[in-house]
Amino acid sequence: MKKIINLKENIVNDMLNGYVKAHYDKVKFFEPNKRLIIRKNPKNVSKIPLLIGNGSGHEPIALGWIGEGLLDANVVGDIFSAPSGDLILEGIKLFKSHPGILLLISNHAGDVMNGEMAIELAEDENINAKALIMYDDIASAPKGKENERRGGAGTTFIYKILGALSENSGDLESLIRMGEIVRDNTRTLSVAISPGVSPISGKKIFEIADDEIFIGMGVHGESGYGRQKIDNSRKIVSTMLDKIFDDFSYSNGDILIPFVNGSGATTLMELLIIYNDLEEYLTKYNIKTYKPLVNEYITTQESAGFSISLLKSTEEMRNLWSQKTSAPYFHL
Amino acid sequence: MKKIINLKENIVNDMLNGYVKAHYDKVKFFEPNKRLIIRKNPKNVSKIPLLIGNGSGHEPIALGWIGEGLLDANVVGDIFSAPSGDLILEGIKLFKSHPGILLLISNHAGDVMNGEMAIELAEDENINAKALIMYDDIASAPKGKENERRGGAGTTFIYKILGALSENSGDLESLIRMGEIVRDNTRTLSVAISPGVSPISGKKIFEIADDEIFIGMGVHGESGYGRQKIDNSRKIVSTMLDKIFDDFSYSNGDILIPFVNGSGATTLMELLIIYNDLEEYLTKYNIKTYKPLVNEYITTQESAGFSISLLKSTEEMRNLWSQKTSAPYFHL
Numbered sequence: 001m002k003k004i005i006n007l008k009e010n011i012v013n014d015m016l017n018g019y020v021k022a023h024y025d026k027v028k029f030f031e032p033n034k035r036l037i038i039r040k041n042p043k044n045v046s047k048i049p050l051l052i053g054n055g056s057g058h059e060p061i062a063l064g065w066i067g068e069g070l071l072d073a074n075v076v077g078d079i080f081s082a083p084s085g086d087l088i089l090e091g092i093k094l095f096k097s098h099p100g101i102l103l104l105i106s107n108h109a110g111d112v113m114n115g116e117m118a119i120e121l122a123e124d125e126n127i128n129a130k131a132l133i134m135y136d137d138i139a140s141a142p143k144g145k146e147n148e149r150r151g152g153a154g155t156t157f158i159y160k161i162l163g164a165l166s167e168n169s170g171d172l173e174s175l176i177r178m179g180e181i182v183r184d185n186t187r188t189l190s191v192a193i194s195p196g197v198s199p200i201s202g203k204k205i206f207e208i209a210d211d212e213i214f215i216g217m218g219v220h221g222e223s224g225y226g227r228q229k230i231d232n233s234r235k236i237v238s239t240m241l242d243k244i245f246d247d248f249s250y251s252n253g254d255i256l257i258p259f260v261n262g263s264g265a266t267t268l269m270e271l272l273i274i275y276n277d278l279e280e281y282l283t284k285y286n287i288k289t290y291k292p293l294v295n296e297y298i299t300t301q302e303s304a305g306f307s308i309s310l311l312k313s314t315e316e317m318r319n320l321w322s323q324k325t326s327a328p329y330f331h332l
Numbered sequence: 333m334k335k336i337i338n339l340k341e342n343i344v345n346d347m348l349n350g351y352v353k354a355h356y357d358k359v360k361f362f363e364p365n366k367r368l369i370i371r372k373n374p375k376n377v378s379k380i381p382l383l384i385g386n387g388s389g390h391e392p393i394a395l396g397w398i399g400e401g402l403l404d405a406n407v408v409g410d411i412f413s414a415p416s417g418d419l420i421l422e423g424i425k426l427f428k429s430h431p432g433i434l435l436l437i438s439n440h441a442g443d444v445m446n447g448e449m450a451i452e453l454a455e456d457e458n459i460n461a462k463a464l465i466m467y468d469d470i471a472s473a474p475k476g477k478e479n480e481r482r483g484g485a486g487t488t489f490i491y492k493i494l495g496a497l498s499e500n501s502g503d504l505e506s507l508i509r510m511g512e513i514v515r516d517n518t519r520t521l522s523v524a525i526s527p528g529v530s531p532i533s534g535k536k537i538f539e540i541a542d543d544e545i546f547i548g549m550g551v552h553g554e555s556g557y558g559r560q561k562i563d564n565s566r567k568i569v570s571t572m573l574d575k576i577f578d579d580f581s582y583s584n585g586d587i588l589i590p591f592v593n594g595s596g597a598t599t600l601m602e603l604l605i606i607y608n609d610l611e612e613y614l615t616k617y618n619i620k621t622y623k624p625l626v627n628e629y630i631t632t633q634e635s636a637g638f639s640i641s642l643l644k645s646t647e648e649m650r651n652l653w654s655q656k657t658s659a660p661y662f663h664l
Contacts, residue, residue, distance in 0.1 A: 002525050002526055002542070002545075002562060002636060003599075003602055004525070004564075004565045004568060004598065004602045004605065004606055004638070005564065005565055005602060005605055006564045006565050006566055006605065006609075007564075011601070011605070014565075014604075014605045014608050014609075015601050015604045015605050015608070016604075017608045018603075018604035018605055018606070018607040018608030018609075018611070018626070019604050021607065021608060021611045021621075022604065022607050022624050022626045025623070056601070057601065059599065059600040059601050059604070060600050064600070193334050193336070194334055199601070210334070213334075230334060232336075232337065232338045232339075233336045233337055233338050233346075234338055236336060264597065264599065265596065265597040265634040266336065266634070267335075267391065267596065267631065267633055267634060268391040268392050268396070268631070268661070269343070269347050269388070269389065269391050269531070269633075270335055270336045270337060271350075272346075272347045272348075272350035272351050272354065272391070273336065273337055273338065273343070273346045273347050273350055274336060274350070275350040275353065275354050276346050276347070276349045276350030276353060277338075277346075277350075279350070279353045289353075291357070292354050294350075294354045295661070296628075299599065299600070301599055301601075302597040302598070302599060302634075302636065304334060304634065306336070328663075329600070329627070329663070331660075331661070331663040
């Protein structure tokens, strides 16, 4: 395994130490806990803080998104493992003097179980913490069963839009309401091209033939629509968008926010070519776009692949989307 | 070759179309030329514009760095090939009404030849254009022959600092003077870990054994110090910094700006671990750091590897380094 690391058992701690040192002006540990990373200069206690707990190995998400106009804290799990309920509770308790706390949970079994446990424990201590479950990956459950779908790259729209709204003094109820609307108007589909290597086991995360791609695979190799022969960008993008358009209704004049996410080893050159093909597809239907995100944000080590996420946006969402953030690794 | 592209001969144009569509609020083509990308809302004609011509395949550099406080234009060559002298001249002539124009040239044979030809042709037309040759890679020529060294990731310091200075109305002479000082105080060393694939030939860019790394290899596979067995991050970082410290003099109390650049497939997780080890090394010598850059900026397709660049900084450099920029893919 050709990874530049020190001891395997210290990967996450070494990474977090490097992160806090590199971005010392923006983030810090909630000392002495080295798995809770928080904003350095948080706003006053009237703000509703946004937290997320997630497994590491997918950087820059979520630690890179702590900052003004985005997340207030990240509870960091081991590689590809959700943090424990106790650790998430510790993150929630950090903000117990605030009028409310919102825990964002990407819909994966471990994250949901531990996150909901933490919320229950917080309620027992009379802390006003709520959870919002995020899902968007159309390959993981059929139309009509949206709430069984996995959280994919489209959860980014929720992070960013709620981050801006909470910075603008949105209360807990309005954050949850907006989060649900954004979620319900987001669709994501991904393609796996070649596997990354787990830094713990040293093994490939999934297997795929040299002339194949896998449409709809989840970020940890979970099942999706299935394998097919590799094709050119225009055809792959068109296949993916056909599936998304079958799943959700888009109309002439809609304004979408697109997100083309690279999963690790797919070059920016390719992501921009994919984006060009996406724009051509949308133009055929007279659908407009607004400030897309095109880069690597949610990775699985050095996997090659990408996802396309689309948010059917309102003017309020677009304003919140483009509001500035100081997060070290979010850049519109 | 598992790249998501359309026709090979259209790779660069498809990518540039995608880039200009994705960042329509910031950049545009200098129509009808589809290889000249410029800032959308340039400042008035009193500003000294900064241009660079470079081969593509290394994104986000340089197209991603066009914007307020960074570059004014990018003349885009084919994959791994410098743009022609004529094309660079066309870029220069775009700004002929300005009091001066600065062409930044990373020290690689083709870039220098074509860039200097363009400058000569511009002089023939009485345009006040000058070139600054940038070099920093200590593995490519010995101490004492600094001006024979290749341009590496440390050229980033020149781009960013001169971009800010020109935005602040610096004149051509002061830009060149500052560029030379920054260059003379910058050192870079890189490590290649595994090869990327050329999108044109479909072949690996270099060969390296499964248990080896190559210290000092250039971004196109050029020769450097040589191969050695892979080791842990702390030892590799320490070997690299020992070589940089042998080449240049650093003292107790110096404030360095570090840049850890990933070459494509090396994860942010690894880059942050490397940064942590770099900080530990510098701390031993009581050397301070200021706002480092840690991410993928100068890539060679999906190569794995990284470089460490260090700038021994003055207060003026630090102020210019941290000045805001609107470039789509530069984020401090």
